[in-house]
Amino acid sequence: MPRRTMIEAIRDAMDVSMARDERVIVFGEDVGFFGGVFRCTQGLQAKYGKSRCFDAPISESGIVGSAIGMAAYGLKPCVEVQFADYVYPAYDQIVSEAARLRYRSNGDFTCPIVVRMPTGGGIFGGQTHSQSPEALFTHVSGLKVVVPSNPHDAKGLLIAAIEDPDPVIFLEPKRLYNGPFDGHHERPVTPWSKHELGEVADGHYTVPLGKAVIRRPGAAVTVLAYGTMVYVAEAAAEETGIDAEIIDLRTLLPLDLETIVGSVKKTGRCVIVHEATLTSGYGAELSALVQENCFYHLEAPVARVAGWDTPYPHAQEWDYFPGPARLGRALVETMEA
Amino acid sequence: MADAGLLRFHVPEPEVRPGGTPDFSNVTIPKAGSVPRPEIDVDPRTIRDMAFSIIRVLNRAGEAVGPWAGLLSDDELLEGLRHMMTLRSFDARMQMAQRQGKTSFYMQHLGEEAVSCAFRKALALGDMNFPTYRQAGLLIADGYPMVTMMNQIYSNEADPLKGRQLPIMYSSKEHGFFSISGNLATQYIQAVGWAMASAISNDSKIAAAWIGDGSTAESDFHSALVFASTYKAPVVLNVVNNQWAISTFQGIARGGSGTFAARGLGFGIPSLRVDGNDYLAVHAVAKWAAERARKNLGPTLVEYVTYRVGAHSSSDDPSAYRPKAESDAWPLGDPIVRLKNHLIQRGVWSDERHTQAEAEILETVIAAQREAERHGTLHAGGKPSARDMFEGVYAEMPPHLRRQRQQAGV
Numbered sequence: 001m002p003r004r005t006m007i008e009a010i011r012d013a014m015d016v017s018m019a020r021d022e023r024v025i026v027f028g029e030d031v032g033f034f035g036g037v038f039r040c041t042q043g044l045q046a047k048y049g050k051s052r053c054f055d056a057p058i059s060e061s062g063i064v065g066s067a068i069g070m071a072a073y074g075l076k077p078c079v080e081v082q083f084a085d086y087v088y089p090a091y092d093q094i095v096s097e098a099a100r101l102r103y104r105s106n107g108d109f110t111c112p113i114v115v116r117m118p119t120g121g122g123i124f125g126g127q128t129h130s131q132s133p134e135a136l137f138t139h140v141s142g143l144k145v146v147v148p149s150n151p152h153d154a155k156g157l158l159i160a161a162i163e164d165p166d167p168v169i170f171l172e173p174k175r176l177y178n179g180p181f182d183g184h185h186e187r188p189v190t191p192w193s194k195h196e197l198g199e200v201a202d203g204h205y206t207v208p209l210g211k212a213v214i215r216r217p218g219a220a221v222t223v224l225a226y227g228t229m230v231y232v233a234e235a236a237a238e239e240t241g242i243d244a245e246i247i248d249l250r251t252l253l254p255l256d257l258e259t260i261v262g263s264v265k266k267t268g269r270c271v272i273v274h275e276a277t278l279t280s281g282y283g284a285e286l287s288a289l290v291q292e293n294c295f296y297h298l299e300a301p302v303a304r305v306a307g308w309d310t311p312y313p314h315a316q317e318w319d320y321f322p323g324p325a326r327l328g329r330a331l332v333e334t335m336e337a
Numbered sequence: 338m339a340d341a342g343l344l345r346f347h348v349p350e351p352e353v354r355p356g357g358t359p360d361f362s363n364v365t366i367p368k369a370g371s372v373p374r375p376e377i378d379v380d381p382r383t384i385r386d387m388a389f390s391i392i393r394v395l396n397r398a399g400e401a402v403g404p405w406a407g408l409l410s411d412d413e414l415l416e417g418l419r420h421m422m423t424l425r426s427f428d429a430r431m432q433m434a435q436r437q438g439k440t441s442f443y444m445q446h447l448g449e450e451a452v453s454c455a456f457r458k459a460l461a462l463g464d465m466n467f468p469t470y471r472q473a474g475l476l477i478a479d480g481y482p483m484v485t486m487m488n489q490i491y492s493n494e495a496d497p498l499k500g501r502q503l504p505i506m507y508s509s510k511e512h513g514f515f516s517i518s519g520n521l522a523t524q525y526i527q528a529v530g531w532a533m534a535s536a537i538s539n540d541s542k543i544a545a546a547w548i549g550d551g552s553t554a555e556s557d558f559h560s561a562l563v564f565a566s567t568y569k570a571p572v573v574l575n576v577v578n579n580q581w582a583i584s585t586f587q588g589i590a591r592g593g594s595g596t597f598a599a600r601g602l603g604f605g606i607p608s609l610r611v612d613g614n615d616y617l618a619v620h621a622v623a624k625w626a627a628e629r630a631r632k633n634l635g636p637t638l639v640e641y642v643t644y645r646v647g648a649h650s651s652s653d654d655p656s657a658y659r660p661k662a663e664s665d666a667w668p669l670g671d672p673i674v675r676l677k678n679h680l681i682q683r684g685v686w687s688d689e690r691h692t693q694a695e696a697e698i699l700e701t702v703i704a705a706q707r708e709a710e711r712h713g714t715l716h717a718g719g720k721p722s723a724r725d726m727f728e729g730v731y732a733e734m735p736p737h738l739r740r741q742r743q744q745a746g747v
Binding site for chain 1: 544731
């Protein structure tokens, strides 16, 4: 099976979708001729023409707003916001329009759009290229929120998102674009070509939205993770020797609660990890759900490991980033509790 | 230029406030028929002055004059009059229904009926409007059933939107009427996107974007103009300048640009101003702009100069911020009276027939209201089920909503 980077897998998902359905169009800042600052749309304009893959003005509300109009017409736009940190001008269009169009018009108009954006830190991007705003979208009725952690899933989830009849926020952990980064910034990164999840089949396949996957089966503690944190969790489990069961959520909304509850009831312990800031982060929702559904099976308080409640710093990147050492400490504490 | 003192902060003020004498002497009204009608493929740079004038067809004697006249037949004009009268009558009944507690909220069109009623007649089947809350004439003039509108206003059991939307936020794809948001200006860029999609699909349909004077200050207005200009989208960009954004006079949003139409000039978009109370002028300009869009000539920005005679909404009291008699002083008159006078002047209408038509229309509106009320009003009779509340958030209900619906016991 061919090995692809996450960038190539995402590009392939759009390529496959554009070839199968001429309603699928792709646009955003720098995505046309140049192929995107991360190269995710490279070659699509040459292959499908300027009507189906083109450069947009630097106006996120314009990109998402026009995509909503196109979806109302009957197209299926898959747009790129250059960094998740730049999505805020489009927030009104996403929250008040895309998410509610089906509901408020009782299905008279719908909004099958995908808004792709690179998310997360680990690249010395400072506060404008490192944020993880997923909780701002999981709080919104009518959206679906997806965070892939590897090339295989990225392709299958993106195709599923493009084919979905509702708006999908597709957050791409940019630190994973070229390899499974586990937080050990001092070591060279393994490329996806050397990782089994870098195996990406040609052609069409989907990974269903709303289904989590167990990345590492274990008996001692459940770790709920997504995106980059999946590899941080793997490293932490290995380094502490704790037999953690690591769940890669893949889709945050709708959430695969069944897989989570099944695992926590088995292990009796749960640690939640995300890069985003702690307070009112998605981990708060996960923690509440675990408490509500697994209270009588819990042997320790549910722990959360997250980014500190500060803006994303520059020089202090590795003090901020919840790496394997911090998660490892939480695992040990949870086991000792 | 000699002022070297401390900086001073500038806040524009309207000419007159409550208690003052209404004064529109600052509004320059060109003579009807005096603004030329350029070819649709005119170089936008040569008609920049049109953004500062006002295209008018009906003169004070009720005659249709000048190069923008002559597009509509007697029957079409009589139909237009009936649409405007219907909208006014509909508004009066629904405003009253709101006061009677039959619904929570209402917004009327008083004085602005010509804008949406005449515009609708310039579009073709399949074109799409992205309206604000004050363009119900698009529906009335397209034959959308009044009963359905009232069912929506009452949020009753027959409400096509299942009680989910604020009154008057209609939606009808079939009638080229995009779901009204209520958030301002968001629909403007969506209209441009819809038009881009039509061009991408090599279709022949065009879009019409709608916005009020106040909301042109929103960033979505400006992104819409950028996108429309960049991609030459087949869209008519309408700005309804009714002088008032709730209590805020139009000068607060307009700033130093002179007119709202002039906003289009920096984007190279042909930008016209039209007498919004002149049914013939609105229709002629809309037709010109729609034809440009359909012939791949790109967007046109049209500012409709009109006056909001009524309150902003049922929750507003204009006497707190503008003189009571200001609407009487509005120099462009009343759109219904002006078209009525024109039709009388044409010899196809009379005062008697007008009075009779008013009574007939009122009867039709009351009959529709009775039918709608059989399906319930907001607080009485049939209403959408609580179960409906959980439907339609997504195409397929996700597990967490199913759990919540169960919890709600519906």
